[in-house]
Amino acid sequence: MEPVALKRRLTDTAARRYRSAGRFAGHFARGKLHWDPVFTALLADGLVPERARILDLGCGQGLLAAWLVAAEESHQAGAWYAGWPPPPSAWSFRGIEINPRDVARANQALGALASVERGDICAADFGAPDAIALIDVLHYLDPASQEVVLSRARAALSPGGVLLLRIGDASAGLRFRIGKCVDQTAGFLQGRGCVRLHCRPLLEWIGLLDRLGFRTDAIPMSSHTPFANVLLVARS
Numbered sequence: 505m506e507p508v509a510l511k512r513r514l515t516d517t518a519a520r521r522y523r524s525a526g527r528f529a530g531h532f533a534r535g536k537l538h539w540d541p542v543f544t545a546l547l548a549d550g551l552v553p554e555r556a557r558i559l560d561l562g563c564g565q566g567l568l569a570a571w572l573v574a575a576e577e578s579h580q581a582g583a584w585y586a587g588w589p590p591p592p593s594a595w596s597f598r599g600i601e602i603n604p605r606d607v608a609r610a611n612q613a614l615g616a617l618a619s620v621e622r623g624d625i626c627a628a629d630f631g632a633p634d635a636i637a638l639i640d641v642l643h644y645l646d647p648a649s650q651e652v653v654l655s656r657a658r659a660a661l662s663p664g665g666v667l668l669l670r671i672g673d674a675s676a677g678l679r680f681r682i683g684k685c686v687d688q689t690a691g692f693l694q695g696r697g698c699v700r701l702h703c704r705p706l707l708e709w710i711g712l713l714d715r716l717g718f719r720t721d722a723i724p725m726s727s728h729t730p731f732a733n734v735l736l737v738a739r740s
Contacts, residue, residue, distance in 0.1 A: 562641035563599030566610035676732030
């Protein structure tokens with residue numbers, strides 16, 4: 505199966521789970537999974553460890569869990585792209601999300617496949633995960649809180665664990681400003697009012713992770729979008 509066909513299959517399978525959570529949940533899931541390159545990259549680059557205890561901070565509707573379930577099911581059915589590594593199996597998923605509507609949608613769609621709870625990622629117990637996802641989350645926190653969350657993530661990760669952190673590169677000019685405007689508009693439409701975002705240049709993010717003891721690789725993550733997103737793969 506070619507990557508485009510596989511991506512379409514995974515998107516359809518994962519988004520279908522959200523039908524029971526309402527029309528908005530289903531449409532949002534389909535659009536996000538189709539257009540956002542980070543989901544494909546996680547599989548194509550084998551970034552989620554096998555048997556990982558996954559902690560998704562600011563998980564929203566839990567789309568990452570639905571995507572991984574779809575990938576595992578497709579691989580077991582023999583529908584996979586030979587150029588990608590097998591998707592992770594035997595993983596567990598815990599999500600923390602502050603928006604109660606997203607928590608409700610996630611639990612309605614995922615049921616026993618994942619645990620999604622309402623909480624503040626600045627204070628919630630992180631447990632002992634093998635992989636932590638922070639996808640488009642930290643810029644909603646002030647700089648001091650960003651450092652608290654990253655420090656707590658470093659302390660919580662098991663030896664050899666991985667932090668998957670996607671950020672917008674504030675040094676990237678117009679593409680960054682477009683992404684920032686989209687995020688502010690989305691926050692307003694979600695009822696957050698005028699959201700103030702706290703962004704950093706890419707090199708500053710990498711420097712912060714280095715000071716916390718991570719070994720970090722940066723992967724461009726804006727394919728086919730007008731944004732300046734980068735996925736930082738930070739290993740403990």
